[in-house]
Amino acid sequence: MILYDYVLSASCYKVRLMAALLDIPITLKAVNFHPEKQHKSPEMLRLNAAGTLPVLVDGDVILVQSADMLRHLVTPKNAGWLGDNPAQTEKWLDFASRLNASLGMARLHDVLMFDADIDQVRCDGVAQLRQLEEWLTEQRFDGMTFLTGAAPTIADIACFPNAALAEDGGVSLDPYPSIRLWMRAIRSLPGFIEMPGIHRLHELSPAPARPE
């Protein structure tokens, strides 16, 4: 499986993270999204006419939507990652694409100087974070750590990156304790990998030995 990848992209990270959690090897092909706009090169456009990243190629299958890639990575052996309630999972996958349009865009504006109505996208992002906070709080009352239940699904992985990177787009996560707990739970999953701006939980690894 080949992932055409850009290290700073939240959507590419979703796919890298899912593959890491499922312990599925993927070959990364780095695409210079910024500043070279390599994703709009003739070779990349032949693969994905929309000129977006990520692109996942598995034999004859070419996927250009990150949600489809997450579904594709889940095998019958790991079917729990699709969730027990497909409608719920779909709802949160849809929410993830709205986070990408709000917080994701605010971050692209601040970090890569994209053109955006920054006040509007930040305002949309805050409204969505409040929704997420309310839902995760209720889940916590029911003893559920993740979006659709006690175990994580592709919906959590889809929503996680743009929420975790909100501060890169000028939106503070300080007001959302339930979101922060949920993010800690995701960062505690075995196989979790980092990206620039999202680090692992250092307290989970042993303290480095003091030299004598």
Next chain:
Amino acid sequence: MPARVDGQDLAIWRAASGQTHVWGDRCPHRGMRLSRGFVRGETLACIYHGWQYGNDGGCTQIPAHPNLVPPKTICATTYACAEYSGVIWVALQTTTQVCRSFPGQAAVRSLAIKASAEKVMEYFSGADTGVVCVGGTNDIALALQPIDATHCTAHALASVSADRKEVSRWLESQRRSIELDLA
């Protein structure tokens, strides 16, 4: 975790022993946020260069100089704090005031509101004590954390037998009308 009280940025952390600490959110090394750090046993480690601080705020270890005993002068700003019914209180100045306790009530959730603590107090026509007692069947009380002129956080408590989802949804609706009032 981070919190802002009266314009002061704070780092709140709980040591492995369960003790809570409230410190200024500035690492004495380069001034980065301590609330981004992580807890190891009884120390808080700064995420940036790994300096560690013990219970009294004093620096206990500098990874880049493992054999150095850090001088006593390297110390985080510490504040007095206390915990009652799941609410952590902090005193930014020396005070003789005793903390409010909430017998029969338990913490439900904390909700950020785009309005000053005074405005929220006014909305509930509460006395200016920092705590609004809403009462009702769920016996709700709000401890208001002033942040700045346009923000506060309401820490909601309710009767231990309350339906927490109902309280949470009620809070959301109150926030909507408080913020609409000010719009």
